[in-house]
Amino acid sequence: MIEQVQKLKQQEQDNNPIWSQVEAKVLDAQVLDGVEDASISHITGTMVYNLVSDGRQALKAAHRVLQPGGIVGMTLGSQAEWMDLVRTFFHTFTLLR
Numbered sequence: 001m002i003e004q005v006q007k008l009k010q011q012e013q014d015n016n017p018i019w020s021q022v023e024a025k026v027l028d029a030q031v032l033d034g035v036e037d038a039s040i041s042h043i044t045g046t047m048v049y050n051l052v053s054d055g056r057q058a059l060k061a062a063h064r065v066l067q068p069g070g071i072v073g074m075t076l077g078s079q080a081e082w083m084d085l086v087r088t089f090f091h092t093f094t095l096l097r
């Protein structure tokens with residue numbers, strides 16, 4: 001994923017300067033370590049915020065780094081039948097790491 005974003009950035013940044021502001025990193029969504037307070041305009045999480053061990057902590061971290069008026073976009077699908085299974089899998093996997 002990181003490599004894909006970096007490759008896309010290389011390809012696109014001459015055509016669209018917004019890409020110069022894109023930085024790809026692997027971070028714990030519950031901490032967002034190294035991301036300054038109020039420094040981010042947008043956060044997206046597709047099927048992430050409902051799967052982290054501590055969703056409340058992840059939302060606090062998102063709130064910390066978002067600029068005033070910043071936007072969080074997420075999909076959860078938490079009502080799908082299989083979500084309990086997926087959630088259990090991720091929590092177990094996290095405990096085993």
Ligand SMILES: C[S@@+](CC[C@H](N)C(=O)[O-])C[C@H]1O[C@@H](n2cnc3c(N)ncnc32)[C@H](O)[C@@H]1O
Nearest residue numbers: 027028029030045046047048049051052053090
């Ligand atoms: C269902 S996958 C969704 C991946 C991707 N967003 C997509 O739509 O294909 C859930 C993702 O959440 C990530 N994840 C779980 N806990 C996390 C955490 N504490 N911080 C960051 N990512 C986490 C997992 O590594 C996994 O890649």
